[in-house]
Amino acid sequence: MTTDTISPSAQNADGCLPSVATDAKAVWQVIGIFASMRLLALAAGRNESLPSLLHEMTGLSKGRIAQGDFDSLRESTKLRVEQHALDRLAERCSGPDSDPLDEVVAWINSSPRTSSGALGLWAAWIHEFEWSPARLPISKAVALCADELMERLMADCKADDLAAFKQTWRDHLKYHGDAVRVGGEPAVMPVDPDELDALRTIARWEEARTFSVKRLEALYLDLVAASDAEWGSQYFRNRPHLPMCPLVMVRPQEGLVETGRATSRRNVFFRPARRLLELLYALSYLKRYKLLPTEAPTPKELARMLDDPSQTEDKDAVTARVISNHFDGTRKLTIDLALEYWARLQRYYFPNETLQERLVPPLPVIVFALHWEEILIPKEDRGKSFLLVDTEGYGAHWALRRRQWLAKQKGAEVGHSQTDQTKAKPLVWPAWMTTQSSLSPL
Incomplete structure (x- = not known):
């Protein structure tokens, strides 16, 4: 396990590269943000800010994270960061269904490297x-x-x-x-x-x-x-x-792009989180019935499939309102929640199948969808526009x-x-x- 498995984003320039000329530094920042897309996607999928995510991953203070220039960390600090990351990984591998820690570490260390x-x-x-x-x-x-x-x-x-x-x-x-x-x-x-x-x-x-x-x-x-x-x-x-x-x-209302006018104030556009839930439903339905559903599920129908009293307390019940809030973005959909919803769909459609027999979740699509929920719908105008x-x-x-x-x-x-x-x-x-x-x- 090495510290570069948690390399932070370059989006905060203060203190990052004092030797770089200002104009070149702005370009360096932008490329650094693209290079760190993986971390930005992970933060979006956890509904966390990037500083909070990096604090959790490295154990460094948010103040130190804001300074940037991580190459200048003392060797003793780098070792602490490595140990913190390893401890966090050990926690994740402590469950009965988890993979052995040494296998996970070996897999991480086998990740491709540049020349x-x-x-x-x-x-x-x-x-x-x-x-x-x-x-x-x-x-x-x-x-x-x-x-x-x-x-x-x-x-x-x-x-x-x-x-x-x-x-x-x-x-x-x-x-x-x-x-x-x-x-x-x-x-x-x-x-x-x-x-x-x-x-x-x-x-x-x-x-x-x-x-x-x-x-x-x-x-x-x-x-x-x-x-x-x-x-x-x-x-x-x-x-x-x-x-x-x-x-x-993002899916705009039909005809909106071509005419510039919405035919209804409802569902001016469908958010990635909504479309993700619909896709998870469609894939589960496909496996169960060997064909795709002819209509989109309503919030009420999704709630019926996703609400599992054996898994949640009353306060965590999945209702039609909860699904509607996911649809309109007022309730964030996270990676963990999407995977939990997927597991519930599998239990709903395949109650007699073992965990190994059930369909695996479309992980890349889940990650990309939640990332796009952040980058395709600007927050500046409170979700009134989209890319x-x-x-x-x-x-x-x-x-x-x-x-x-x-x-x-x-x-x-x-x-x-x-x-x-x-x-x-x-x-x-x-x-x-x-x-x-x-x-x-x-």
């Missing part, structure tokens, strides 16, 4: 999804490439070398294009020449920041699409299907990674037994799950 030896934060994020019965080599390759890129970009910022920064981006885009190359295949999605022209004309760090945000957002969606395709292919036993992650993105993802572009990335997965599996069985693609009936999401307007990227 410099540093932990790949995005790759570590994908590595966590492999704890369920899935292997994600394509997704980890995409993630590690992103980690390598961000590490080099941050080094260029630290050196206040704008020319080197631009060259790092140019080398990446010329080699990979819009989709990270894995396995040595040629670039499938060459970058638009206009992007390279825009990069060439950058003359100030402020312009470099704008360019980098756009490109890193695209890289993030490439990673999500890869994990969606690769993890989903194993989850559905390679049955032909369409992406899952768009099913938990949309370019679902068409996302679908193109997903299709690429799906083809790569199928090619990798051709003639072999990996993870789950594979379904014959010529005989398997495609899984088609019903209209109530897929109605989705598409706008520009994030």
